[in-house]
Amino acid sequence: MNRSVLVIICDFLLISLLSLANFDRSSGQDVGPAGATAVEVQAVQDMLEVLQQALAQEQDTRGALSNQLATTQEDLDARQRELAERNRQIQEAERSLRESEARLRQLAEERARLQQAQEQAQQQVARLEVQQQLAETNILALQEQLQAATSEATVSKATADAIRAELAARRDEVRQLQAQIGDLQQTAFAAQEEKGRLATNLTRVQTEALMFRTQLEQTQEQVASIAEEKQRLQEHATVLAKGIDSVAQESQNLAAEIREYRELAPNAIYQAYLDHRVQSSSRATRSGFLGIRAGDSTEASVVLFRDRDQVFVLYHITDTSLPLWGGGDWQEMTVVLARGGQSVNLDSLMFVSSDPRLLVSALDAAAVARLGVKPFEVSEDPSKFQDAVIVGGKDGYYGEVEFKLVPGLPRYLKMNRRPLGKIFGKFSPSKGDLAFSKSGELLGIMVNSQYCALVRSLPPARVVPLGKEIAKHRTSLIGAEVSRRLQALPLSLQ
Numbered sequence: 001m002n003r004s005v006l007v008i009i010c011d012f013l014l015i016s017l018l019s020l021a022n023f024d025r026s027s028g029q030d031v032g033p034a035g036a037t038a039v040e041v042q043a044v045q046d047m048l049e050v051l052q053q054a055l056a057q058e059q060d061t062r063g064a065l066s067n068q069l070a071t072t073q074e075d076l077d078a079r080q081r082e083l084a085e086r087n088r089q090i091q092e093a094e095r096s097l098r099e100s101e102a103r104l105r106q107l108a109e110e111r112a113r114l115q116q117a118q119e120q121a122q123q124q125v126a127r128l129e130v131q132q133q134l135a136e137t138n139i140l141a142l143q144e145q146l147q148a149a150t151s152e153a154t155v156s157k158a159t160a161d162a163i164r165a166e167l168a169a170r171r172d173e174v175r176q177l178q179a180q181i182g183d184l185q186q187t188a189f190a191a192q193e194e195k196g197r198l199a200t201n202l203t204r205v206q207t208e209a210l211m212f213r214t215q216l217e218q219t220q221e222q223v224a225s226i227a228e229e230k231q232r233l234q235e236h237a238t239v240l241a242k243g244i245d246s247v248a249q250e251s252q253n254l255a256a257e258i259r260e261y262r263e264l265a266p267n268a269i270y271q272a273y274l275d276h277r278v279q280s281s282s283r284a285t286r287s288g289f290l291g292i293r294a295g296d297s298t299e300a301s302v303v304l305f306r307d308r309d310q311v312f313v314l315y316h317i318t319d320t321s322l323p324l325w326g327g328g329d330w331q332e333m334t335v336v337l338a339r340g341g342q343s344v345n346l347d348s349l350m351f352v353s354s355d356p357r358l359l360v361s362a363l364d365a366a367a368v369a370r371l372g373v374k375p376f377e378v379s380e381d382p383s384k385f386q387d388a389v390i391v392g393g394k395d396g397y398y399g400e401v402e403f404k405l406v407p408g409l410p411r412y413l414k415m416n417r418r419p420l421g422k423i424f425g426k427f428s429p430s431k432g433d434l435a436f437s438k439s440g441e442l443l444g445i446m447v448n449s450q451y452c453a454l455v456r457s458l459p460p461a462r463v464v465p466l467g468k469e470i471a472k473h474r475t476s477l478i479g480a481e482v483s484r485r486l487q488a489l490p491l492s493l494q
Contacts, residue, residue, distance in 0.1 A: 323479030
């Protein structure tokens with residue numbers, strides 16, 4: 001209700017009170033109860049009519065604002081669709097430009113290669129011409145020798161035959177050299193023609209690239225103008241929506257607070273775990289005795305969680321092939337996530353500094369979409385509820401467990417087992433079990449049978465690359481480091 005309507009109502013109430021007041025009592029004029037009651041009823045009815053009129057006026061005003069906001073939103077959606085189409089055209093133009101530039105580079109490389117081949121052919125032709133001149137000189141010398149040998153009666157017939165044979169061989173060699181020169185000249189002519197064709201294609205591609213750049217600049221200018229108009233429409237829509245948002249914001253805050261503190265049944269939390277769990281398989285190999293390959297493999301059900309706008313997959317170290325207490329060196333290790341026929345290979349695993357048994361690996365949006373699961377949200381305030389829901393990924397049990405905050409261990413929760421009546425399935429919490437809040441948010445993972453390590457804002461400690469790169473990091477040294485960090489923790493956490 002706006003301010004002017006409130007002022008009118010207050011004025012009307014003041015006038016009504018003044019009209020009901022008895023200022024003539026001292027003069028002896030009495031007003032009967034019936035008359036006073038009628039005046040009061042009439043005043044109340046008038047006041048109700050004014051209130052109803054004010055309420056109707058306020059409802060009309062809000063309806064008009066809602067209609068105007070809907071119209072503005074439709075215009076904004078149309079502008080957004082137009083902007084999306086412009087962005088698509090820009091992307092197509094950029095892709096065409098990149099293809100043209102790639103084709104331009106290929107043509108330039110081919111042109112350089114042909115120029116080099118032409119130069120080499122010309123050099124070989126020059127060498128062959130020199131060899132031909134030398135052969136012709138030798139032939140002339142042999143002919144002179146033959147003539148001299150023929151004129152001399154003392155030269156034997158065998159010597160003359162040998163000279164004739166050598167002369168014939170030299171002539172054959174000259175013919176071969178002439179044939180090679182002809183082939184090389186044809187190759188040089190073909191290279192020259194190809195060079196001309198590539199130069200023509202290069203000019204055409206450069207022209208197309210210039211046209212694409214011009215079109216791209218024009219499209220970018222149009223996008224900038226559309227963005228400015230979109231900004232103006234958004235500002236206008238924001239001004240129109242302030243009146244409605246101020247009322248709706250309180251309702252949204254109240255609904256968010258109710259959702260935040262609403263308890264879910266353990267069955268619902270366990271069903272959410274079943275719907276969004278992912279199967280993980282870890283494989284590690286190394287060369288054993290006499291060159292025989294030795295290996296290790298683990299299978300586990302894991303979940304994804306979102307922390308600070310990044311999605312991670314959560315592991316206890318026993319769910320992987322990484323050593324906990326030292327061991328040999330793996331030469332290769334792979335970790336694969338699979339669900340619904342889709343799989344994702346992890347590039348690396350990351351130890352967190354809060355506990356050496358916790359491992360995570362970051363996933364991009366494409367990998368999360370391929371797996372088709374919804375990452376769990378991380379509980380920002382574990383102390384909102386007194387109980388947690390423990391889910392065993394291997395044995396299929398789940399149940400409510402009371403927990404306590406531990407002084408001096410802000411990143412751990414201590415779990416106290418409930419009676420068996422609160423447990424579903426064979427309940428024996430152990431390391432690797434997941435802990436959820438009563439609102440369905442992820443609290444952390446059990447590092448032993450009593451303590452749960454929180455996963456909120458995990459600080460990184462060490463990144464271990466997977467594949468064959470793991471051989472450079474010596475998994476035996478990683479296991480020794482994990483052992484040292486684990487022994488440095490309090491005895492109750494080990």
